[in-house]
Amino acid sequence: xxxxxxxxxPAGTACxxxxxxxxxxxxxxxxxxxxxxxxASRVIVSVDGTAAGGDHLSQFFLETNTYRxxxxxxxxxxxxxxxxxxxxxxxxxxxxxxxxxxxxSMSLFAVSQIMRQCRMSNPSTALLLHxxxxxxxxxxxxxxxxxxxxxxxxWGVYSGLSYDASTPLPPQSAFRSSWLHNFYNL
Numbered sequence: 001x002x003x004x005x006x007x008x009x010p011a012g013t014a015c016x017x018x019x020x021x022x023x024x025x026x027x028x029x030x031x032x033x034x035x036x037x038x039x040a041s042r043v044i045v046s047v048d049g050t051a052a053g054g055d056h057l058s059q060f061f062l063e064t065n066t067y068r069x070x071x072x073x074x075x076x077x078x079x080x081x082x083x084x085x086x087x088x089x090x091x092x093x094x095x096x097x098x099x100x101x102x103x104x105s106m107s108l109f110a111v112s113q114i115m116r117q118c119r120m121s122n123p124s125t126a127l128l129l130h131x132x133x134x135x136x137x138x139x140x141x142x143x144x145x146x147x148x149x150x151x152x153x154x155w156g157v158y159s160g161l162s163y164d165a166s167t168p169l170p171p172q173s174a175f176r177s178s179w180l181h182n183f184y185n186l
Contacts, residue, residue, distance in 0.1 A: 007116065007127035015077070022067040024075040027130035027154050034080025034131065035115075038062065041085065042108060063089065065182055073183025074154045080131045083182040087111050087138070087170055103174040110168045114138050117167045122159035132156050135179050140169050147176060149184055 015029035021037065041059055065082035073079035090105040115128055118137030128134055132155045136142050145155035169175075180186040 019077075021078045021081075022070050022076060024071045025077075027074055027132050027156075030073075030075050030077045030080045031129065031131040031134055033077035035084060037077060037081035038084035038088075041081070042088070059085065059089065068182055068185040072152045072154060074131050074135075074148070074152060076183075079182050080134075083135075083179050084111060086178045086182065087175070104170045104178065106168070106170055113165075113167050114169065117163045117165050118161055119164065120156075120158045120161050130156065133158075136161055137163075138169060139172055139175055139179075141172070144176065144179075147180065149186070152184065 015025055015033055019025055019029065019033070021033075041062055044058070061078075062082045062085035065079060067073075067076055067078040068082070070076060070079075087104050087106050088108055088111055114137050115134065118128060118133075119125060120128075120133055120136065120142075125133065128137060132145065135144050136158065140161075142158045142161055145157075148155060170178075
């Protein structure tokens with residue numbers, strides 16, 4: 001779905017042939033596979049209305065995000081999937097957590113628009129291929145890496161970003177809180 005509906009990525013961009021949802025690999029793997037897990041979990045809920053799902057494809061798995069303590073979450077597909085979920089999860093969503101209080105609640109279309117419309121500059125990118133690029137775009141700032149822990153590598157340095165069309169963004173403070181929690185348990 002990501003490749004066809006959002007942007008086709010070049011060969012060799014994704015994860016190694018054998019990888020785990022909780023493994024630290026690279027920002028490309030975390031972004032592409034994280035989106036795949038997030039999207040699959042949303043489809044499962046919309047098709048059968050349950051929070052159940054194998055291969056870590058449940059709303060409950062993404063909401064609890066036990067892998068946020070496994071290392072650098074910018075490089076882990078499960079933590080990136082959890083970030084996407086937090087952006088789109090509403091208090092009424094069936095995620096198996098009673099009293100769930102979501103600060104952000106964007107439509108799936110709005111999340112995909114960030115992915116489709118944002119472009120990084122210097123170095124320039126024609127499409128988003130990495131989890132750090134998505135964070136910059138969703139926050140509307142290339143300065144987000146300054147808020148990551150000093151030990152957390154993988155953050156690219158860009159001079160700016162732009163959007164091809166008007167793109168709704170989440171509230172910056174809520175989004176920053178979410179990626180810090182999902183990636184680094186902060």
